[in-house]
Amino acid sequence: MRRITIAAMGAVLALGLAACSGSGAGGDDSTEAAAADPADLTVGVAMPTQTSERWIADGDAVEKGLTEAGYKVDLQFAGDDIPTQQQQIDQMITKGADLLIIASIDGTALATQLQAAADANIPVIAYDRLIRDSENVDFYVTFDNYNVGVQQATALLVGLGLLNADGSAGDATGPFNIELFAGSLDDNNAHFFYKGAMDTLQEYIDAGTLVVKSGQTDIEQVATLRWLQETAQKRMEDLLTSAYSDGSKVQGVLSPYDGLSRGIITALQNAGYGPTIADGMPIVTGQDAEIASVKLINDDVQSSTIFKDTRKLAEQAVVSAQSFLAGEEPEANDTETYDNGVKVVPSYLLESDIVYKDNIQSLLIDSGYWTEDQVASGQA
Ligand code: GAL
Numbered sequence: 560m561r562r563i564t565i566a567a568m569g570a571v572l573a574l575g576l577a578a579c580s581g582s583g584a585g586g587d588d589s590t591e592a593a594a595a596d597p598a599d600l601t602v603g604v605a606m607p608t609q610t611s612e613r614w615i616a617d618g619d620a621v622e623k624g625l626t627e628a629g630y631k632v633d634l635q636f637a638g639d640d641i642p643t644q645q646q647q648i649d650q651m652i653t654k655g656a657d658l659l660i661i662a663s664i665d666g667t668a669l670a671t672q673l674q675a676a677a678d679a680n681i682p683v684i685a686y687d688r689l690i691r692d693s694e695n696v697d698f699y700v701t702f703d704n705y706n707v708g709v710q711q712a713t714a715l716l717v718g719l720g721l722l723n724a725d726g727s728a729g730d731a732t733g734p735f736n737i738e739l740f741a742g743s744l745d746d747n748n749a750h751f752f753y754k755g756a757m758d759t760l761q762e763y764i765d766a767g768t769l770v771v772k773s774g775q776t777d778i779e780q781v782a783t784l785r786w787l788q789e790t791a792q793k794r795m796e797d798l799l800t801s802a803y804s805d806g807s808k809v810q811g812v813l814s815p816y817d818g819l820s821r822g823i824i825t826a827l828q829n830a831g832y833g834p835t836i837a838d839g840m841p842i843v844t845g846q847d848a849e850i851a852s853v854k855l856i857n858d859d860v861q862s863s864t865i866f867k868d869t870r871k872l873a874e875q876a877v878v879s880a881q882s883f884l885a886g887e888e889p890e891a892n893d894t895e896t897y898d899n900g901v902k903v904v905p906s907y908l909l910e911s912d913i914v915y916k917d918n919i920q921s922l923l924i925d926s927g928y929w930t931e932d933q934v935a936s937g938q939a
Contacts, residue, residue: 597629600884603651604632605661607688608639611786611818612939613847613869614662617687620873621660628877630884639785641665648672652679658883660876662686664785665745666899669693682883686876689747691899698889699897699906700875702867704748708755708815710913711844714863715760715811717915718842721768724915733768737811737841738798739775740791740819741782747899752815752846753778760813772809773802783819792822799830808832811842817852820845820861835859848914848922850929854937856916866912866922875907 602625606618614636622632633651637644644664651659652675659676663669666688673695676683683690685699716722720731739756742749757776763769764776775781775798783790791814803809809827814820820843827833833840836859845852845864855861879889891905898904912922923929933939 595885597884598631600657601631601633601655602880602884603648603654603656603659604634604686605644605648605651605659605663606634606636606686607644607662607664609636610639611847612849617662617869617873620870621686621876624873624877625880628881630880637664639664641668645669645672649675652676652681656681658682658684658880660684660686660880661690663688663690663746666691666747667745670695684876684879684883684889685904687748687872689897689899689904691747692901693899694901696899696902696904697883698879698891699904700872700879701748701897701906701908702872702911703908704751705755705896707748707846707865707867707911708752708757709759710755710865710911711752711813711815711846711863712756712759714844714865714913714915715756715813715842716763717913718836718844718862719811721763733763734770735768735810736772736803736807737769737813738773738795738802738809739771739781739813740794740815740823741778742815742819743784743786744778744782745784746786747897749782749815750778753781756813756815769811772807773798786816786818788818788822790822791819792826795823795826796829799826808839809841812844814844815846817845817847817849817861817864820852820864821855824855824860833860836862848928850933850939851937853914853919853923853929853934856914857919857934859916862915864914866914866928867909868926868928870928871909875909879907 604621606614609615618634622634625632635647641664669690670693673693677695682697685696687701689699690696717724719735720729723729741753812823814823842862848864848866852861852864882889891907893906893908897906914922924931
């Protein structure tokens, strides 16, 4: 915190910023606060990719929040390429960033960059994805990722009729054939999602109510490098030709992310399933409430998704950044869960919601996340 040396000044500024959070602070250009005027501070924001609309929304929301709070922002997307992200962060440091907010591509590949940041006294906030194997991660803003996995599995059970949405036992008895997908193994979140999901599904698998016909249940077998839609589509195609060539049908698919869900659905449609759930499309879960998938849910093709309000995550990142830049520690609500291999990173966890067709209106439209027209068209 070289650039912000006067603690009292920092505290005054923090109060001012907290009071104005999200609504356009930064108006304080009195000489007293000049040493830590947000206008003199730059926040580097490193996002993984623009191929998924959620990260574009995250980038935009973080940039908007920081700009409204008066900071300069250096926002970069790395095209899901690890060396590109490393270079972008190196450059942010060289150009004098005062704080970094990073959503990593490979959570284990940034130790060198984070060391350079620490050497220059630049605080680092891990955004949504934990950065692993480094002492130099100061804070983590994310969702309760284990619970996201529980919600995905719950949505699968509800879709199959084994549970009711209120958690009580449903009328269906099974057995149901299901297949499992996980995210990218280099993303810490993928492990939390899968663990939460499997802890929920295991009793049904043990009881024979759910049958993973391919036999592929280890995360290494079901993972999807870089969360790529095409990779999930290809694996679903392979599963259909290997495990279902006897004429049996797959009835449910645990998918941890909407992009993968769309690839899985394409493979299923190409193999003659559906087009809608009523026509035999399996129950497919998701995550992120991406608009193309919300339309599919509205059209009875995809069964569910998990809504993680990126506006709230961005706001939390901005509030945490303001604390650091005012020389203070951000408020954490979890100091136990996220061990990055070197230390437990203090975290702020947000809650997520399961979206089915019947609560698109209340969760996504009424909250202003998507409009009715966007849901109808599937376009942002
Ligand atoms: C995860 C993130 C998910 C999803 C996925 C693919 O890290 O938590 O919400 O976006 O990446 O981008």
